[in-house]
Amino acid sequence: MEATSNRYDVAILGGGLAGLTLALQLKRQRPETSIFVAEKRPGPAPEAAFKVGESTVEISADYFARVCDMKDHIEQDELFKAGLRFFFPAGDNSDITQRVEWGDSAFAPVPTYQLDRGRFENELARRNVEAGIDLVQGAFVDEVELDGDQHSVTIVQGGPGGDRSTITARWVVDAAGRSFILRNKLGLAKDVEHDINSAWWRVGNGLVDHEEWGAHDETWMARMERPGIRRYSTTHLAGEGYWVWLIPLASNSHSIGIVADPRFHPFERISTFEAALDWLHEFEPQLAKAMEERKDDIQDFLKIEKFSHGCERVFSPQRWAMVGEAGVFIDPLYSPGSDYIAMANTYVGDLIKRDLGGEDITARAEGYNRGFLFLFDLALTHVWTNHYQYFGDAEVFAAKVTYDYVVYWGVNAPRMYYDKLTDLEFTQATLAQVQRSAQLAVRVQQLFRDWHAAGQPPNPTGIHAVTSKFPGMWDRLKELKAGLDDETLLSRYTTNVDILEGMAVMLFHKAAKRLPDGPPDPERKINPHAISLHPERWEADGLFDDNGLTLAEARQQSQGFEVMLLDELAVTA
Numbered sequence: 001m002e003a004t005s006n007r008y009d010v011a012i013l014g015g016g017l018a019g020l021t022l023a024l025q026l027k028r029q030r031p032e033t034s035i036f037v038a039e040k041r042p043g044p045a046p047e048a049a050f051k052v053g054e055s056t057v058e059i060s061a062d063y064f065a066r067v068c069d070m071k072d073h074i075e076q077d078e079l080f081k082a083g084l085r086f087f088f089p090a091g092d093n094s095d096i097t098q099r100v101e102w103g104d105s106a107f108a109p110v111p112t113y114q115l116d117r118g119r120f121e122n123e124l125a126r127r128n129v130e131a132g133i134d135l136v137q138g139a140f141v142d143e144v145e146l147d148g149d150q151h152s153v154t155i156v157q158g159g160p161g162g163d164r165s166t167i168t169a170r171w172v173v174d175a176a177g178r179s180f181i182l183r184n185k186l187g188l189a190k191d192v193e194h195d196i197n198s199a200w201w202r203v204g205n206g207l208v209d210h211e212e213w214g215a216h217d218e219t220w221m222a223r224m225e226r227p228g229i230r231r232y233s234t235t236h237l238a239g240e241g242y243w244v245w246l247i248p249l250a251s252n253s254h255s256i257g258i259v260a261d262p263r264f265h266p267f268e269r270i271s272t273f274e275a276a277l278d279w280l281h282e283f284e285p286q287l288a289k290a291m292e293e294r295k296d297d298i299q300d301f302l303k304i305e306k307f308s309h310g311c312e313r314v315f316s317p318q319r320w321a322m323v324g325e326a327g328v329f330i331d332p333l334y335s336p337g338s339d340y341i342a343m344a345n346t347y348v349g350d351l352i353k354r355d356l357g358g359e360d361i362t363a364r365a366e367g368y369n370r371g372f373l374f375l376f377d378l379a380l381t382h383v384w385t386n387h388y389q390y391f392g393d394a395e396v397f398a399a400k401v402t403y404d405y406v407v408y409w410g411v412n413a414p415r416m417y418y419d420k421l422t423d424l425e426f427t428q429a430t431l432a433q434v435q436r437s438a439q440l441a442v443r444v445q446q447l448f449r450d451w452h453a454a455g456q457p458p459n460p461t462g463i464h465a466v467t468s469k470f471p472g473m474w475d476r477l478k479e480l481k482a483g484l485d486d487e488t489l490l491s492r493y494t495t496n497v498d499i500l501e502g503m504a505v506m507l508f509h510k511a512a513k514r515l516p517d518g519p520p521d522p523e524r525k526i527n528p529h530a531i532s533l534h535p536e537r538w539e540a541d542g543l544f545d546d547n548g549l550t551l552a553e554a555r556q557q558s559q560g561f562e563v564m565l566l567d568e569l570a571v572t573a
């Protein structure tokens with residue numbers, strides 16, 4: 001369609017996932033808003049062989065389904081996801097049944113989805129138009145002027161040298177992904193240390209069912225509620241310095257990607273399909289065999305070097321913002337990309353609504369910008385950077401995934417599920433607990449690195465860490481949809497960080513087993529905020545603290561965590 005006006009409330013640059021969902025969200029929350037979306041691609045998107053960003057987790061699943069009102073489309077025309085599933089290495093990885101499996105036996109009680117990005121964006125585009133949004137496809141954003149009361153956006157239609165036209169808007173939101181229109185214009189790029197590469201492709205004409213690789217083993221098959229569930233997970237085949245994703249799509253294709261740390265796997269090893277296949281033969285032979293058999297079904301091959309990037313500012317009181325990959329991006333591990341879209345869109349939508357309602361948004365814009373980038377920096381630096389070295393160390397990586405998920409379900413996700421992200425009173429009331437969790441993260445994430453560096457014993461084999469069996473974790477998930485009242489929700493922040501502290505002390509005792517002198521006496525009270533694998537610093541850091549937890553108290557506080565700890569699981573399995 002064409003622009004119906006030359007003056008709008010909001011101009012969105014780029015009609016991809018972030019831009020189209022922001023437009024729909026704005027229309028739902030303030031129907032009278034006039035919105036212009038410029039998308040350079042002229043027609044509908046192809047299915048399957050289009051973009052990555054197919055696996056949703058709880059925040060983005062809820063945002064797309066509920067906030068953007070896409071539930072009917074998603075639940076009819078996309079796929080339900082069977083959670084995250086990890087397989088850690090065993091020997092040469094030629095037998096999946098021997099690999100430690102982390103994941104649940106059934107679909108989770110809180111739904112998440114696998115999205116075919118082409119199919120999803122086409123439906124989003126259709127609903128944008130239906131909602132009265134001026135979505136102009138085939139419109140390349142060539143120039144943006146940020147100026148006083150009205151910004152201006154110049155688009156070119158009909159290819160290079162084509163028709164130029166300019167619209168004005170009170171707000172400009174850059175959702176043009178890695179074109180980085182505003183970030184480049186304003187000189188806000190921020191380099192990050194995290195340096196990881198990826199290559200991916202789609203396989204058409206049927207899913208790649210990795211469950212078949214172990215179908216000969218009845219015990220392995222019986223781990224699941226019924227056959228056929230595993231293939232709907234976002235499956236991670238993990239090893240030293242890498243993980244490989246398998247994501248099923250409703251268009252009957254399977255998305256497969258290698259994510260690799262160049263310290264262990266140089267980019268050239270994965271940067272062409274032939275090289276990637278060769279690499280799979282070396283590290284993931286069962287998947288390599290499946291790919292050899294499906295070579296004629298390969299639909300595309302794409303790659304990216306050093307995908308992570310930061311930004312000095314993403315929201316401004318001068319009425320511009322960046323959402324999606326136009327702003328920041330961390331890493332696909334745990335699929336947080338769409339979560340960051342959901343959070344940025346929620347902040348930006350709130351600012352726009354308030355500004356158009358005549359409110360002075362200066363303080364809020366500054367606060368949202370700080371809060372969003374604080375979370376991004378914290379997560380990037382501590383949760384993702386410099387961890388790939390132990391992805392082949394099953395004991396450590398399984399512990400990390402469990403810990404990270406309790407943080408995600410217990411501290412990060414409730415703010416979105418309960419619509420509290422822009423509630424300043426709630427933010428203030430939870431601040432102390434959020435800070436306690438953030439401080440703990442710094443210690444625990446370093447512990448994971450040091451745990452592996454202290455020497456890796458052989459991985460256990462043939463065991464299954466079942467996520468729903470750890471109530472400290474699973475109840476956090478269920479509570480996202482439990483409709484808790486404000487008082488209970490607030491009190492949960494304290495309980496949830498208590499659980500994390502108990503886990504931290506348990507992890508410390510496990511990790512310290514790899515030290516020459518082993519862990520301290522389990523009766524000694526340990527301060528979870530002082531844990532480390534540096535015995536020479538324990539006294540000075542205040543590790544031994546009467547306000548801390550003995551091992552028994554830690555077990556009590558994070559009851560059931562042992563079912564996710566591989567050494568204990570190996571004994572009881």
Ligand SMILES: Cc1cc2nc3c(=O)[nH]c(=O)nc-3n(C[C@H](O)[C@H](O)[C@H](O)COP(=O)(O)OP(=O)(O)OC[C@H]3O[C@@H](n4cnc5c(N)ncnc54)[C@H](O)[C@@H]3O)c2cc1C
Nearest residue numbers: 014016017018040052053055141176177179324325337338
């Ligand atoms: C390897 C990898 C794997 C990933 N896996 C996941 C995952 O499993 N789950 C997840 O949630 N996230 C994942 N992500 C992140 C996810 O891909 C991104 O968060 C998401 O695609 C970003 O959407 P976007 O709308 O910001 O950008 P895009 O989807 O790129 O949309 C930008 C749009 O802007 C348009 N555009 C660009 N320039 C212009 C211009 N000048 N004028 C007009 N239009 C323009 C483009 O055509 C495009 O349609 C992954 C990322 C990587 C790198």
